Amino acid sequence: MNQSGPAGQHTVRRHNSALVLNTIAAAGGLSRASVAARTGLTKATVSSLVDRMLTAGLVVDGGPEHRVGRGRRGTALSLSPAGPHGLGVEIGVDTLSCALVDLTGRVRVSWTRDVGRRGRTVEEGLSQVADLVGLAREEADRLGVSVGGVGVAVPGLVESSTGLLRNAPNLGWRDVPLHDELRARTGVTDRPLLVGNEANLAGLAELWFGGREDRRDFVHVSGEIGIGAGLVVAGELFPGVRGFGGEIGHLSVDPAGPPCSCGGRGCLERLAGRAAVLAAAGVPAEAEDGTGDGMAELLRRLGDDDPVALTAVTDTGRWLGIAMADVINLLDIPTVVLGGTYARLEPWLRSPLLAELDRRVVSSGWAPVAVEPSVLGSRAAVQGAAGWVVRGILDDPEPFLVGPPT
Amino acid sequence: MNQSGPAGQHTVRRHNSALVLNTIAAAGGLSRASVAARTGLTKATVSSLVDRMLTAGLVVDGGPEHRVGRGRRGTALSLSPAGPHGLGVEIGVDTLSCALVDLTGRVRVSWTRDVGRRGRTVEEGLSQVADLVGLAREEADRLGVSVGGVGVAVPGLVESSTGLLRNAPNLGWRDVPLHDELRARTGVTDRPLLVGNEANLAGLAELWFGGREDRRDFVHVSGEIGIGAGLVVAGELFPGVRGFGGEIGHLSVDPAGPPCSCGGRGCLERLAGRAAVLAAAGVPAEAEDGTGDGMAELLRRLGDDDPVALTAVTDTGRWLGIAMADVINLLDIPTVVLGGTYARLEPWLRSPLLAELDRRVVSSGWAPVAVEPSVLGSRAAVQGAAGWVVRGILDDPEPFLVGPPT
DNA sequence: GCGTACAAATTCAGTCATCAAACTATTTCG
DNA sequence: CGAAATAGTTTGATGACTGAATTTGTACGC
Numbered sequence: 001m002n003q004s005g006p007a008g009q010h011t012v013r014r015h016n017s018a019l020v021l022n023t024i025a026a027a028g029g030l031s032r033a034s035v036a037a038r039t040g041l042t043k044a045t046v047s048s049l050v051d052r053m054l055t056a057g058l059v060v061d062g063g064p065e066h067r068v069g070r071g072r073r074g075t076a077l078s079l080s081p082a083g084p085h086g087l088g089v090e091i092g093v094d095t096l097s098c099a100l101v102d103l104t105g106r107v108r109v110s111w112t113r114d115v116g117r118r119g120r121t122v123e124e125g126l127s128q129v130a131d132l133v134g135l136a137r138e139e140a141d142r143l144g145v146s147v148g149g150v151g152v153a154v155p156g157l158v159e160s161s162t163g164l165l166r167n168a169p170n171l172g173w174r175d176v177p178l179h180d181e182l183r184a185r186t187g188v189t190d191r192p193l194l195v196g197n198e199a200n201l202a203g204l205a206e207l208w209f210g211g212r213e214d215r216r217d218f219v220h221v222s223g224e225i226g227i228g229a230g231l232v233v234a235g236e237l238f239p240g241v242r243g244f245g246g247e248i249g250h251l252s253v254d255p256a257g258p259p260c261s262c263g264g265r266g267c268l269e270r271l272a273g274r275a276a277v278l279a280a281a282g283v284p285a286e287a288e289d290g291t292g293d294g295m296a297e298l299l300r301r302l303g304d305d306d307p308v309a310l311t312a313v314t315d316t317g318r319w320l321g322i323a324m325a326d327v328i329n330l331l332d333i334p335t336v337v338l339g340g341t342y343a344r345l346e347p348w349l350r351s352p353l354l355a356e357l358d359r360r361v362v363s364s365g366w367a368p369v370a371v372e373p374s375v376l377g378s379r380a381a382v383q384g385a386a387g388w389v390v391r392g393i394l395d396d397p398e399p400f401l402v403g404p405p406t
Numbered sequence: 407m408n409q410s411g412p413a414g415q416h417t418v419r420r421h422n423s424a425l426v427l428n429t430i431a432a433a434g435g436l437s438r439a440s441v442a443a444r445t446g447l448t449k450a451t452v453s454s455l456v457d458r459m460l461t462a463g464l465v466v467d468g469g470p471e472h473r474v475g476r477g478r479r480g481t482a483l484s485l486s487p488a489g490p491h492g493l494g495v496e497i498g499v500d501t502l503s504c505a506l507v508d509l510t511g512r513v514r515v516s517w518t519r520d521v522g523r524r525g526r527t528v529e530e531g532l533s534q535v536a537d538l539v540g541l542a543r544e545e546a547d548r549l550g551v552s553v554g555g556v557g558v559a560v561p562g563l564v565e566s567s568t569g570l571l572r573n574a575p576n577l578g579w580r581d582v583p584l585h586d587e588l589r590a591r592t593g594v595t596d597r598p599l600l601v602g603n604e605a606n607l608a609g610l611a612e613l614w615f616g617g618r619e620d621r622r623d624f625v626h627v628s629g630e631i632g633i634g635a636g637l638v639v640a641g642e643l644f645p646g647v648r649g650f651g652g653e654i655g656h657l658s659v660d661p662a663g664p665p666c667s668c669g670g671r672g673c674l675e676r677l678a679g680r681a682a683v684l685a686a687a688g689v690p691a692e693a694e695d696g697t698g699d700g701m702a703e704l705l706r707r708l709g710d711d712d713p714v715a716l717t718a719v720t721d722t723g724r725w726l727g728i729a730m731a732d733v734i735n736l737l738d739i740p741t742v743v744l745g746g747t748y749a750r751l752e753p754w755l756r757s758p759l760l761a762e763l764d765r766r767v768v769s770s771g772w773a774p775v776a777v778e779p780s781v782l783g784s785r786a787a788v789q790g791a792a793g794w795v796v797r798g799i800l801d802d803p804e805p806f807l808v809g810p811p812t
Numbered sequence: 813g814c815g816t817a818c819a820a821a822t823t824c825a826g827t828c829a830t831c832a833a834a835c836t837a838t839t840t841c842g
Numbered sequence: 843c844g845a846a847a848t849a850g851t852t853t854g855a856t857g858a859c860t861g862a863a864t865t866t867g868t869a870c871g872c
Contacts, residue, residue: 004421006447009415011413012417012418019411019412039411157768157769175772217647229736233647238644240736240739242773244738244773245737247738247769251736252659252728252732255728256660262766262768330652330653330654331737332647332651359670360658362563362573362653362668363563
């Protein structure tokens with residue numbers, strides 16, 4: 001109850017608007033009456049709130065509900081696919097991706113642009129992103145939908161309060177004021193522009209679009225070039241104090257292990273990162289420009305039961321297990337979702353990982369841990385970025401409901 | 407914004423009552439006008455809210471404010487020392503402690519009872535606790551104050567949703583329904599009865615009573631017989647999904663290290679726990695009944711610059727550093743507070759700990775980490791338990807404000 | 813085929829907490 | 843001693859929810 005400002009009737013409205021909209025989002029095709037029953041609000045109140053959402057175009061009237069039994073049929077309400085869209089952008093190491101997502105979470109358009117080699121300058125990168133956002137907005141115009149905000153995913157540490165990118169080793173960027181720069185360059189000033197860590201957003205994508213409405217607590221591990229994680233607790237991301245949470249890449253799993261570029265020793269990334277796994281499996285190094293696909297080669301060898309590859313991946317599972325056991329002991333999160341590269345390796349990682357977890361997690365005796373592969377592919381982070389914007393609208397629709405008080 | 411029930415005027419009242427009360431709590435001796443200015447509410451609203459708190463006895467009118475300059479003087483409002491008290495209980499390994507704390511956080515009465523040897527049965531323990539609560543309530547009657555609730559601290563894993571003690575290795579208790587048992591045995595049925603982990607509550611005590619109003623994010627490490635932690639983020643405890651958060655005792659700091667009773671290897675507790683430190687320092691083992699004071703002996707040797715003791719404590723600092731680096735990388739919490747036993751060792755632990763942190767924390771370059779000793783002594787957990795109740799009252803005073811609407 | 817039971821949705825008066833502004837009370841300064 | 847400044851109270855208006863009554867629409871039974 002600290003520093004949260006005074007409340008008034010408008011606060012109540014905001015809260016209830018979000019409540020109603022989320023209820024409709026969670027179960028599409030509800031009638032006003034069912035919404036009232038589920039939320040605990042009166043039918044009268046729900047009607048009043050829904051009316052404003054209809055006129056604002058957030059919700060559509062889907063005609064009479066299909067229901068058996070007698071009595072008048074309700075009108076099925078659902079989120080409007082023509083409502084404001086979320087625009088997600090992902091700044092990858094050698095690609096830029098982009099997606100337009102509607103309120104229901106469906107990806108309307110998405111595209112990826114190869115921007116070539118690593119090591120491009122900050123200036124180049126920023127203007128490329130701005131161009132892409134411009135194109136996406138034109139596309140939105142063509143589709144006749146508005147852009148409700150922009151979410152940007154970056155492979156680096158982003159200070160949540162300022163939108164400052166502190167450090168992105170794989171991009172070679174440091175201390176870039178991403179939020180402010182992109183606001184200026186894209187001209188998006190009247191809608192939210194959110195900047196976040198790629199791994200965190202991938203975790204959120206898994207929560208929102210991964211079809212796991214039941215699981216609201218998990219660690220999503222995304223192994224791309226680095227290793228990151230999204231900590232999802234009670235259906236929300238745990239971002240850490242300043243937004244640097246979930247940096248599991250440099251958890252120390254073997255204090256006496258090989259030195260890591262971060263200065264520590266035996267970091268998870270050094271032992272179980274993509275490069276380490278490929279090297280241990282004897283797969284030739286990938287080209288610097290990302291052309292060689294070592295992962296495909298590794299999967300092929302695993303399929304052939306190559307003993308060196310199998311050992312390498314088993315070891316990886318063990319290292320991951322040690323790190324995840326720490327996470328679970330510390331945060332008490334019972335489920336591990338393997339995303340990114342690890343999703344494809346899940347069949348081989350699963351068993352050594354679980355063995356390590358069973359051994360090390362204090363609560364495993366009465367609260368078994370689960371390991372699952374992610375269902376989203378490489379687009380998880382973009383989707384998460386776009387979904388972030390959409391989520392923002394659902395969680396506070398009031399700015400869009402400019403309609404008359406009554 | 408999920409599952410949070412409908413809001414109405416009463417919600418607004420609740421919120422604003424808490425806001426006003428917390429404002430008064432944060433800076434005692436405020437006038438209604440200053441409260442209005444700080445909260446953003448109108449003077450009229452504040453007056454209305456404060457009136458009810460005065461009649462309920464949560465707040466007292468301290469007479470005219472002492473202020474220079476012209477204009478009428480306000481009346482100084484502060485939390486009432488005669489208002490409802492929080493009753494805290496700590497179930498220790500061989501002691502039971504108890505404290506009555508008023509709304510301002512002052513400990514009115516506190517006492518500790520030696521209940522002898524380890525290994526007493528659950529039945530004995532529960533009835534001892536019930537007795538103690540009974541005595542404390544009599545004492546409260548004698549003081550003429552009411553008990554607003556009971557908080558219980560236990561050295562074990564407590565499931566927050568049910569108040570079930572899953573496992574307390576040092577007590578030898580497993581699966582004890584503490585909340586339900588204590589409700590039945592103490593007859594406290596109309597007020598909250600909260601059960602929580604000792605280390606978590608010690609962390610909260612540090613937050614509320616440690617005089618660190620500025621620091622609202624830290625990890626409080628309490629090394630008693632086991633090692634636990636309280637993760638405080640944004641002024642709130644992060645309890646984990648089911649309440650088992652902060653179990654750092656079995657973080658793996660050396661996967662190839664000595665086997666631990668938990669089944670893992672190289673756990674922090676095994677390497678840096680009280681027993682391990684004393685053994686490494688060459689201090690004779692403490693008696694099973696806790697009579698020998700190995701820690702005093704260790705401090706003596708450290709004072710004499712005993713090289714074996716110094717090495718042992720330096721190593722401990724390193725192990726702690728490895729574990730804390732993991733915590734910081736994962737949760738992005740910039741401050742480590744050393745509590746319990748470690749507080750006394752802080753002068754010797756500090757430097758190796760910081761060195762390890764600087765090396766391993768990804769964000770240490772631009773966001774330096776801090777290490778501080780706890781200011782609370784061994785009573786931290788009891789105070790936290792009692793403070794938990796008090797905090798509950800401040801954060802939702804409405805149940806106490808039964809007064810008329812106007 | 814028609815009336816009745818039933819459910820959805822709307823309407824309208826009532827309640828309640830906040831706000832804004834006017835008003836009273838108290839203190840200082842010139 | 844009066845003007846200015848600050849604290850606190852009173853009063854009427856606003857807005858959002860509730861609850862009950864009303865209207866609208868659908869299905870079942872006779």
